[in-house]
Structures are given as C-alpha cells and as structure tokens.
Amino acid sequence: MFQSKIITKRAKLKLYHTIIRPIVTYECETWILKDTIINKLLVFERKILRKIFGPIIEKGIRRIKTNQELDEIIRHKNIINIIRAQRLSWLGHVERMQGTRVVKAIYCWYPIASRPTGRPKTRWMDHIRKDIRGLEL
Numbered sequence: 001m002f003q004s005k006i007i008t009k010r011a012k013l014k015l016y017h018t019i020i021r022p023i024v025t026y027e028c029e030t031w032i033l034k035d036t037i038i039n040k041l042l043v044f045e046r047k048i049l050r051k052i053f054g055p056i057i058e059k060g061i062r063r064i065k066t067n068q069e070l071d072e073i074i075r076h077k078n079i080i081n082i083i084r085a086q087r088l089s090w091l092g093h094v095e096r097m098q099g100t101r102v103v104k105a106i107y108c109w110y111p112i113a114s115r116p117t118g119r120p121k122t123r124w125m126d127h128i129r130k131d132i133r134g135l136e137l
Helices: 009-024 035-053 067-073 079-096 102-108 124-136
Strands: 056-058 061-063
Touching: 009 035, 009 079, 035 067, 035 079, 079 102, 079 124
Parallel strands: none
Antiparallel strands: 056 061
C-alpha cells in the first residue's frame, strides 16, 4: 500500500500517523526506552518513510533518502520524540490524580528493601528526569 502510486504521499503519511504509529506506540507512556529499542523503532519508522517517499533521482541515478533528509521531511517529529512527549503527558496526568487512585499510590510508593548490588537498572522516573533535562536545553 505504501508503494502504490495511486495513493498520494500525503495520504500515506496520514495513514502512518493515524493507524500504524498508534499501534506501535500503544501504552508507550510507561516504557523504559533502552538504546536497542530506540534504534529498532527508528529503523522501523525510516523503513516506512522510505517506502512512502520513494527514492530520489539525481542525474539519472536513483538513491534512497538519507536519515537526515527523512528527518527534515517529518520536521524532527520522529517516533522517539512522540513517545517522550506522551510520557511527559502521562506524568502530568499522574501528578494531577487524587491520592486514593491506585496509579498515584504506586507512583508515590517507595520500597523498603534496598536495591541489588551493581549498576542499578534505570527506572521510569530516571527517564522522565532525562526527558525534562532534554527540554531545558
């Protein structure tokens, strides 16, 4: 469908944004994004965008669009930035919840036990802090 010449590029992009991206990012507000997952999501998105926009023909030679060209086309609104925005939106939603809600109780809960030795695993709140620091730049 994304390679069809009958459907316009604008319609294909709209299909991607309204159908495919929400399915891929379902419940992404609670994800902890590791580098491998980030790379896989970006590769997935670029594959679809390359199918939508097709190759470039320069001086009779066909070539695929570079990652920077694709990023400029979508105006830097890639899937990772969308996930980060949804995660910050979820944080605001949880902060405004009443204290009696289960989600708010889990969010405010601190375990009594100590963390295991070695490098600690990154938590959801650690990623939120990183996202907020990224916004301040």
